Amino acid sequence: MSGQPAVLVTGGAGYIGAHACKALAEAGFSPVCYDSLETGHREFVRWGTFVHGDIRDQAKVRETLRQHQIVAVMHFAAFSLVGESVADPQKYYQNNLAGTLTLLAAMREAGCNRLVVSSTGAVYGEVPSGLVSEARECKPINPYGASKWMVERLLADYRSAYDLTAFCLRYFNACGADESGSIGERRKSETHLIPRAMMALQGHLADFAIFGDDYPTPDGTAIRDYIHVTDLADAHVSALRLLLKGHKGGSFNLGTGSGFSVRQVLAAIAAETGREVPRTIMPRRPGDPAELVADPSRARRTLDFLPARSDLRTIVRSAWAWHQKAHPRIS
Ligand SMILES: NC(=O)c1ccc[n+]([C@@H]2O[C@H](COP(=O)([O-])OP(=O)(O)OC[C@H]3O[C@@H](n4cnc5c(N)ncnc54)[C@H](O)[C@@H]3O)[C@@H](O)[C@H]2O)c1
Structure with a gap:
């Protein structure tokens, strides 16, 4: 104890x-x-x-x-x-x-x-x-x-x-991932956008799909928080x-109260890594809304929740540092 x-x-x-x-x-x-x-x-x-x-x-x-x-x-x-x-x-x-x-x-x-x-x-x-x-x-x-x-x-x-x-x-x-680089996202079956995009860059995934580019959003792709x-x-x-x-x-x-589209996330990954994620466009998946962004004001009031690391650049930078360590590039 x-x-x-x-x-x-x-x-x-x-x-x-x-x-x-x-x-x-x-x-x-x-x-x-x-x-x-x-x-x-x-x-x-x-x-x-x-x-x-x-x-x-x-x-x-x-x-x-x-x-x-x-x-x-x-x-x-x-x-x-x-x-x-x-x-x-x-x-x-x-x-x-x-x-x-x-x-x-x-x-x-x-x-x-x-x-x-x-x-x-x-x-x-x-x-x-x-x-x-x-x-x-x-x-x-x-x-x-x-x-x-x-x-x-x-x-x-x-x-x-x-x-x-x-x-x-x-x-x-x-x-994102801890700044120490010792823990991060690692799953046998990965479904999340940022790790999948990074695994595609590293040659661990043959394809990276954008599900839907015809949503009523500024660039046609779905927006998330x-x-x-x-x-x-x-x-x-x-x-x-x-x-x-x-x-x-x-x-x-x-959540942060700010949404980013799939294309905005991919652009942030390209800016960080210097490489474009190879991609294909697939139809929308049933049940995926065009936009899902939190109103975080309740957590801000009660939990003093002021996310300090949730800007896209910090997220992508920390995730990329983790991925380079966890899944060394194979292509
Ligand atoms: N990752 C996300 O974006 C996200 C979003 C919303 C909610 N969540 C929730 O957050 C929690 C953690 O998610 P994560 O992304 O870290 O997933 P994860 O799979 O990395 O972690 C889940 C952990 O729970 C353990 N576990 C599962 N069933 C167990 C059981 N019966 N007994 C003991 N251990 C068990 C697993 O071995 C694993 O270590 C989950 O409840 C998930 O539903 C995750």
Whole structure:
């Protein structure tokens, strides 16, 4: 035991969870990473202790909470591929929904009542152009988004019925990498724009597709809100500090309030790397809105959320530094 308050980080060996472990350690907490390593990486666990386990193992979670005298849980463990969730919804509801229920049961048994949960902009479903605020009704259109929305719904009931306090943080497009270059985005199956574009530049992907260039946007490609992973990690620490002061939590968007089109992101990558990403144009994917940009004002007010690293240049620079190290060029 380090003497610093211990925080359980489920999914702490994954992309965002690893950055949260680093932010926690820097803020004076002792992270305990709890991960099945199904999509995570043991070498990402560089801050704090590692426990190899599944969140669906209630006894193991409960014992870990007790053994490490955990004061709060940050819950990142989930599956998050939209297409896979459509093909295999059971996998998503079992892990993201049933897994969270098991985690909550273990927390109740261990007397731990503070939680910060990963949610997503995908809870909103199809949205018209303009900033999306938390006041908008959530109507997810795929099992992944639905599993996250169900977790938010059940947490509202747990908050009222039990002594639980919980923040649900709805990330928009998480991207970038820690400045140390030791952790970043690495998945067996990569679907995100920036890593795919960089992997195409490095020769790891035969093709890079832009899905739709006929949207009603200035350059015809879809607009998204990109948020640096270190800014996300810092927001989790702010939420944790509020919980420790007695805040009840709630749902908050984590985005910048500014959108960039696919072509603008590719231009930023070309400016950073000196090379154009080879690309093909494919039809729009069903359910992809023209624009998805967060209204971050609620998080700004409550969490003091002022993303410092989420300008496109810093995002692309940090991601490229990570990719060059993690996936050396093969072409
Ligand atoms: N990456 C994004 O842009 C984004 C956007 C919105 C929300 N999110 C959410 O953020 C969270 C983290 O996403 P990420 O991009 O870091 O994904 P990731 O796959 O890199 O990390 C998830 C981690 O959870 C672990 N895990 C999964 N199921 C588990 C289980 N049953 N028990 C224990 N560990 C388990 C995995 O091994 C992995 O280390 C997820 O909940 C995801 O839905 C991500």
